[in-house]
Amino acid sequence: IEIIIIDDGSTDQTETLFSQKKNSKTQYYKIQNSGASAARNFGLSKAKGEYIQFLDADDILNKEKIEKQVSMMQKEGALLSFSLWNTFEKNNITNRPFKFKHIDYLSLKDGAAILTSFGLDDWYIPVFSWLTHKSLIDKAGLWNETISNNDDAEFFTRILINAIKVAAVNEILGHYRILSTDSLSKLNTKSKIDSIYNSCLLIEKHLKQSNNTAVLAYPKRLFYYQYKWIGKDFKAEAQRAAKRFDALKVDCFLKKQKQLWISVNLFGLIKGEYLEYLLNRIQKRLGLNN
Secondary structure, eight states, rough: EEEEEESOOOOSSSSHHHHSSSSSTTTEEEOOOOOOHHHHHHHHHHHHHEEOOOTTTTOOTTTHHHHHHHHHHHHHHSSSSEEEEEEETTOOOOOOOTTTTTTTTGGGOSSSHHHHHHHHTTOOOOOOOOOOEEHHHHHHHHOOOOSSHHHHHHHHHHHHOOOEEEEEEEEEEEEEEEESSSTTTTTHHHHHHHHHHHHHHHHHHHHHHHSSSSGGGGHHHHHHHHHHHHHOOHHHHHHHHHHHHHHHHHGGGGGGHHHHHHHHHHHHHHHHHHHHHHHHHHHHHHTTOO
């Protein structure tokens, strides 16, 4: 295994740590801070391995993760695989269960099925859970360096579009660190909101090239959450996201809420949710919710 560390302007003594551990299997590069996508692309330019594992500084992999996923990929003839994960806070790794164990993820055998499931079943797979064959990245293309938010979703959409077979290791092999403050993840500026909106538009564009319209459930889900997350503080941008949601005439996970789904399809997302809110208030006053 080759380990490639890209230090894009860190202030946590990364350079000191890895200069002491440098060997033939470990490469360390310090570059100007240009964003996560640029750092990953730089790392890819240095990689000589057949399989690519991305890992951000905050998250943790089990030591047998790559071995188990490579073995499964070779067994099933797949160029892409994922394993399960859980979450932790600070440095306290616990035995928390896999959040989406209710989803039949083992039945998802190709990229299109996974993308569709993201939209219909309301879940996701984080960057570090994937293991990708280098040839699949060569086919799908590098990370889009113009995107700062949701860049991982756009990149792995292209990967999944080109993944004829996807292997799954039914075991928790990675751990996602929950941070109390993560400015990049918070949609608290118009530039961040525009970045994630543009990434969703790109995802929609990529998937519209497919003959399988069901995959559009995925960008529909993304536009829904953007609308919900920013609605209070960025009304114009929230309305923009709601319009894209309405424009995608496919099913998504909201269909499981039958009354809401009917309202949204008849009146659009904004009016439909408001109507659902009014109906729930009326039912509550009449004692019909019990």
